[in-house]
Amino acid sequence: MKKYSQLLLISCVMVGVSSAIISCDKSITEPLRVGYTPASVDEKAGTWKTYVLTAPTDVTVATPSAVTSAEYLAEVADLKSQSASLTTAQQEAVVYWGAGAVYRWGEIARELAAKYNVPPASTPDGKYPVPDAANPLADPRFPFANPPYTARAFAYLSVAQYDALVATWNYKYKFKRSAPSKADASVRVALPASALPSYPSEDAVVAAASYTVLKAMFPGEVPFLDAKLAEHRNSRLWAGMNVISDLNAGVDLGSQVAAKVMARAKTDGMSTANNQTLTAGMIEAAKGRGLTEVWVSQETPARPPMLPNYGAVMNWNFDAATKVKLRPGPPPAIGSPEFTTALDELKAINKNQTREQARIANYWADGAGTYTPPGHWMRAAANAANDAKYSEVRMARTLALVATALMDAGVCCWDTKSYYYYPRPQQFGLKTSVGLPNFPSYTSGHSTFSAAAAVVLGSIFPDQADDFWKKAQEASDSRIYGLIHYRFDCTTGLTCGKNIGSYAVARGKADGSGL
Amino acid sequence: MKSTLKCLIVAALLTPFAAQAQMPQDAIYMNKRQICVAGMYGYSSWNQYWEGSLKRENLNIGTHTTQSFMLMPVIGISKRVNVILSLPYVWTSTSAGNLMGQRGIQDASAWLKVKAVQVGGFSVNAVVGGSVPLGNYVPSFLPMSIGLQCRTVTGRLLLNYRERKTGLYITAHGSYGWRGNTRIDQDAYQANDRVYNTNEVQVPNTYDAAVRLGILRKGIQTEFWAERTACLNGDNIRRNDMPFPTNNMQATSVGWYAKVQPHNIGVNARIGYVVDGMNVGQSTSYMLGLLYQINFKK
Numbered sequence: 001m002k003k004y005s006q007l008l009l010i011s012c013v014m015v016g017v018s019s020a021i022i023s024c025d026k027s028i029t030e031p032l033r034v035g036y037t038p039a040s041v042d043e044k045a046g047t048w049k050t051y052v053l054t055a056p057t058d059v060t061v062a063t064p065s066a067v068t069s070a071e072y073l074a075e076v077a078d079l080k081s082q083s084a085s086l087t088t089a090q091q092e093a094v095v096y097w098g099a100g101a102v103y104r105w106g107e108i109a110r111e112l113a114a115k116y117n118v119p120p121a122s123t124p125d126g127k128y129p130v131p132d133a134a135n136p137l138a139d140p141r142f143p144f145a146n147p148p149y150t151a152r153a154f155a156y157l158s159v160a161q162y163d164a165l166v167a168t169w170n171y172k173y174k175f176k177r178s179a180p181s182k183a184d185a186s187v188r189v190a191l192p193a194s195a196l197p198s199y200p201s202e203d204a205v206v207a208a209a210s211y212t213v214l215k216a217m218f219p220g221e222v223p224f225l226d227a228k229l230a231e232h233r234n235s236r237l238w239a240g241m242n243v244i245s246d247l248n249a250g251v252d253l254g255s256q257v258a259a260k261v262m263a264r265a266k267t268d269g270m271s272t273a274n275n276q277t278l279t280a281g282m283i284e285a286a287k288g289r290g291l292t293e294v295w296v297s298q299e300t301p302a303r304p305p306m307l308p309n310y311g312a313v314m315n316w317n318f319d320a321a322t323k324v325k326l327r328p329g330p331p332p333a334i335g336s337p338e339f340t341t342a343l344d345e346l347k348a349i350n351k352n353q354t355r356e357q358a359r360i361a362n363y364w365a366d367g368a369g370t371y372t373p374p375g376h377w378m379r380a381a382a383n384a385a386n387d388a389k390y391s392e393v394r395m396a397r398t399l400a401l402v403a404t405a406l407m408d409a410g411v412c413c414w415d416t417k418s419y420y421y422y423p424r425p426q427q428f429g430l431k432t433s434v435g436l437p438n439f440p441s442y443t444s445g446h447s448t449f450s451a452a453a454a455v456v457l458g459s460i461f462p463d464q465a466d467d468f469w470k471k472a473q474e475a476s477d478s479r480i481y482g483l484i485h486y487r488f489d490c491t492t493g494l495t496c497g498k499n500i501g502s503y504a505v506a507r508g509k510a511d512g513s514g515l
Numbered sequence: 516m517k518s519t520l521k522c523l524i525v526a527a528l529l530t531p532f533a534a535q536a537q538m539p540q541d542a543i544y545m546n547k548r549q550i551c552v553a554g555m556y557g558y559s560s561w562n563q564y565w566e567g568s569l570k571r572e573n574l575n576i577g578t579h580t581t582q583s584f585m586l587m588p589v590i591g592i593s594k595r596v597n598v599i600l601s602l603p604y605v606w607t608s609t610s611a612g613n614l615m616g617q618r619g620i621q622d623a624s625a626w627l628k629v630k631a632v633q634v635g636g637f638s639v640n641a642v643v644g645g646s647v648p649l650g651n652y653v654p655s656f657l658p659m660s661i662g663l664q665c666r667t668v669t670g671r672l673l674l675n676y677r678e679r680k681t682g683l684y685i686t687a688h689g690s691y692g693w694r695g696n697t698r699i700d701q702d703a704y705q706a707n708d709r710v711y712n713t714n715e716v717q718v719p720n721t722y723d724a725a726v727r728l729g730i731l732r733k734g735i736q737t738e739f740w741a742e743r744t745a746c747l748n749g750d751n752i753r754r755n756d757m758p759f760p761t762n763n764m765q766a767t768s769v770g771w772y773a774k775v776q777p778h779n780i781g782v783n784a785r786i787g788y789v790v791d792g793m794n795v796g797q798s799t800s801y802m803l804g805l806l807y808q809i810n811f812k813k
Contacts, residue, residue: 030713114705121755300574362700369705369756431615
């Protein structure tokens with residue numbers, strides 16, 4: 001009997017130990033971003049050069065009531081009651097949105113991009129249905145947020161935010177209505193209040209502009225976006241930061257600017273980016289220039305190439321003639337010594353990929369189900385601007401420069417891909433450890449995107465320029481390690497991206513910000 | 516699910532069941548100072564899988580195959596307390612498409628099996644096991660990854676009744692499996708309908724339950740089994756997307772197992788088939804093992 005009790009004891013101890021481990025905390029910690037007082041309020045930003053607006057006066061804002069008016073005092077009284085005591089959920093919303101309006105809406109855009117970045121499934125008869133904007137939640141969902149689509153979504157989002165904020169700064173310093181907590185010291189604020197005039201509210205401007213763009217880009221997400229919009233607006237009241245007329249004027253201004261920006265989107269050529277009837281001509285033209293083996297989809301059933309005419313979409317920082325000049329020279333002929341060298345490098349990796357090569361390939365893969373390479377760089381840009389305590393308008397300027405460079409890079413790269421129609425390494429028997437993109441090989445999109453973004457970021461944050469470039473280089477190499485690009489795809493892509501990014505850099509130098 | 520296998524399951528992500536031998540799911544014990552070493556080869560493949568609850572094929576995968584070789588010593592501490600260790604080497608491949616196969620040493624696991632109560636032919640057994648990733652394999656390249664790079668701890672209660680004359684037996688067990696977070700090469704990922712801005716991924720905990728019916732006589736054992744193994748939560752594979760470690764993988768499988776070990780040397784074999792599941796491949800698995808028993812003099 002003694003033996004039994006010993007065994008029972010052992011069992012109990014084992015159960016106890018295992019249940020202790022089972023209750024282990026599995027919660028996940030993500031980097032926290034919190035509100036700050038900007039290093040500079042950038043009071044002259046109302047004069048900075050905009051992308052789509054010709055001047056801040058393209059949009060109108062009603063003259064606010066004076067801070068001594070009965071109307072305003074009533075708004076302040078209402079604000080005090082809303083911000084007096086907050087629930088935990090309200091406090092969380094205040095902290096979340098307090099990290100920055102541009103920052104958070106960029107994050108939301110990346111989340112939507114990741115959610116919609118899945119290629120349509122084939123039907124039983126071997127076809128790939130095209131996502132339908134009028135029926136966004138049917139299978140396949142609209143959009144397929146692939147890298148070109150996502151780069152464009154980020155560009156329009158960032159441009160709308162930036163143009164709207166430049167106009168906002170113009171009106172803020174025209175009306176100079178001080179923040180409610182400055183007008184009445186008894187207003188409780190939950191976030192740092194700067195010297196920035198509060199009418200119209202920059203948060204409401206960014207929310208309305210972002211909402212308008214994202215609703216157009218992700219039409220199946222209206223309820224989700226409605227909830228974000230409402231929470232953002234309410235968080236400004238709960239935080240004691242804006243009275244209702246600050247917010248209403250902001251919504252009005254943000255919506256007006258976004259409507260103008262989205263009018264450009266309607267005519268930028270994206271509607272014909274997926275024109276598959278052009279591919280036969282592209283193939284013939286490439287063969288006419290001497291290509292002996294053209295790109296062929298490696299999927300079963302064969303999938304039409306991703307947005308073959310995206311290269312014809314309008315650029316942000318240069319015109320169509322410049323785009324042609326930026327197109328690189330041809331890749332090595334198939335079977336040439338240069339080609340064979342590049343293929344042999346891949347064959348060696350195919351045989352013996354190191355864990356570090358796999359890690360780099362995975363880190364930068366940004367494939368299906370992710371926010372794409374443009375998202376990767378937008379996140380890096382937003383974090384750098386947040387670390388530097390940029391004001392909303394300077395944050396928006398940074399992201400607009402990066403996002404427009406990324407879209408320019410996408411357009412130029414797709415133009416090059418369709419022009420040369422070069423086969424992927426998988427057409428010569430290689431596998432991949434990251435998944436094979438379904439479009440021609442030359443040049444590497446990752447390399448082009450990354451170099452363009454790194455050059456722009458290096459110009460804005462000169463002390464981090466080397467680091468950004470190192471990352472671009474690694475992103476470029478990652479496509480070789482993942483076996484889906486020849487080295488010449490990547491080195492040429494890097495060079496092109498650098499040249500493309502320099503146009504955004506030049507724009508930034510000349511936008512009147514002095515930055 | 517087979518516990519030993521559990522690591523494999525995880526391993527072969529979409530291939531829940533592979534090999535297994537002397538085992539954390541039976542009521543058989545080595546005597547004191549006995550060691551039985553099993554070397555087992557496993558082969559598991561599927562050409563259809565469940566994307567959430569949607570059963571489908573994937574022409575860019577064709578047939579997905581997971582093979583493994585596992586070394587598994589079972590050590591008799593006493594005739595009521597056994598320790599079972601295992602170390603698998605796993606490799607994956609596909610018959611179509613261009614996804615690169617992965618290979619390597621997977622997770623080492625250890626089990627402590629204790630016969631807590633024995634009354635006549637009836638026994639109550641407690642089993643506690645854990646596993647630790649040994650190889651530095653990629654956990655997020657599913658379905659090619661050989662494992663999920665997470666630690667596990669499993670607690671199991673196993674009931675057995677064996678009729679002495681005929682050797683007929685019935686075994687039932689239930690377990691709870693805790694799985695630690697894993698870290699992936701990426702610094703952001705999508706799961707549960709949102710983006711996580713970190714490389715840390717929560718892997719769902721699991722439970723399993725099984726019933727086995729068989730005959731055990733001197734030197735010979737054969738049984739039929741049915742098993743249910745499932746995550747306690749997790750998300751589904753998104754439409755036409757690849758699987759991810761956060762997926763709620765579930766499988767119900769049936770199979771047959773046999774062991775013949777007249778003397779020191781023996782063989783065992785196992786066949787399994789997934790009849791229903793979610794976020795896993797509908798795999799058929801085979802295992803063949805060689806057993807060698809060593810008796811140390813007292």
